[in-house]
Amino acid sequence: MPEQIALLTNPTAGKGRGGRVSALVGPRLRDAGFAVRELAGRDADEALDLARGCVADGVETLVVVGGDGMVHLAVQALAGSSTRLGLVPAGTGNDVARNLDLPRKDALAATDVVIRGRERTIDLARIGARYFVTVLAAGFDAKVNERANQMTWPRGQMRYNLATLAELRTFEPIPYVLELDGRTERFDAMMVAVGNGPSFGGGLRITEGALLDDGLLDVVVILPMSKTALVRTYPKLFKGTHIHHPEYRHYPARTVTVAAPGVVAYADGERIGALPLTVEVVPQALRVLVP
Structure with missing residues (x-):
């Protein structure tokens, strides 16, 4: 058959x-x-x-x-x-x-x-019973996603660019608490992203270096910076070169809980819900066809 x-x-x-x-x-x-x-x-x-x-x-x-x-x-x-x-x-x-x-x-x-194509088995990230493939955004990036999803024009990356400029006008750093494999980190930050893969939002490589099959999540924190500095840094996200910025922090983890007031998280571009949320990696959870 x-x-x-x-x-x-x-x-x-x-x-x-x-x-x-x-x-x-x-x-x-x-x-x-x-x-x-x-x-x-x-x-x-x-x-x-x-x-x-x-x-x-x-x-x-x-x-x-x-x-x-x-x-x-x-x-x-x-x-x-x-x-x-x-x-x-x-x-x-x-x-x-x-x-x-x-x-x-x-x-x-x-x-x-x-x-x-050939078959490849990759990890997934999971929040409760819900899985995602790419990145969970929980901060400035999530607010951009929320605005972009409400826009009907333009299409593609320009929609995210315009949403970013609109959010910049009123955005202030957010107080976060992270639990990383049982270790607690507290700080004010512009954004926190939890990556199973490296990019979201049409090629924004916020979790640059994240691998889909390493059994780890890549937690990226961008500490407070001026809005001018954020605008200058934003184009670097498309190449992943923001990792050299002094306000960039990276934490590998198998499980992370992200808590902050008034923040709605997105994953794979889909609205997940308000923080706090706990994300865990599920190794070798999805079979995919690739070149």
């Missing part, structure tokens, strides 16, 4: 790009000899139910057509299972694809990774 592949699409990803991309991916997979089950939930809850159904049915590969939000949803079903994740990026930030070195602008090339 042909290998079973489920194709889970967010048709609204990338302002409709998800639906257009899916129309290319399905035929390509069938031409390669796969039996394809096409799925599209009417909302996030239904999409998650569909993904869980695939795992329960023993489908070998679940291919997500969408952005980081759709991957985040699928991972809730796939974590710890034998079903592999394939990804054809069709979102705005596409940081999961970026972290896995997948083609982000060529849907057919990404589909060919599903067809001919």
Whole structure:
């Protein structure tokens, strides 16, 4: 029998790009000899139910057509299972694809990774029963995410850039308490990020150096700096060169609790909830197809 592949699409990803991309991916997979089950939930809850159904049915590969939000949803079903994740990026930030070195602008090339790629097993991060792949943002970066998600224009990275400038006008350092594998750190900071992978927000490499399969979280703290200095430092996030700034701090950990007043955390670009939150690494939790 042909290998079973489920194709889970967010048709609204990338302002409709998800639906257009899916129309290319399905035929390509069938031409390669796969039996394809096409799925599209009417909302996030239904999409998650569909993904869980695939795992329960023993489908070998679940291919997500969408952005980081759709991957985040699928991972809730796939974590710890034998079903592999394939990804054809069709979102705005596409940081999961970026972290896995997948083609982000060529849907057919990404589909060919599903067809001919190799399997890799990566870690996930977990907050309670909820998993994430990339970065949990809890500070200035989270406030930027919250504003960017409320914006309908522009698309892509420029949306995050404008949201950053808007937040800069009123932002003040936040008092944090971190519990890192049982050790306590207290400080005022601009942001705290907990990375399983290195980037979020469309290529912001806040947790530069984080590896998806090292069994560790990378906790990054940016201590207080002037708004002018923050503006100058911001472009360095795209290259990861902010790690040389004197206000940068890095803590590897397996478990971290982040506490601060009035901060809502985001992970994989999705709203998680108010601090305090405890994040733990779950080693070797997800099977993925990569080049």
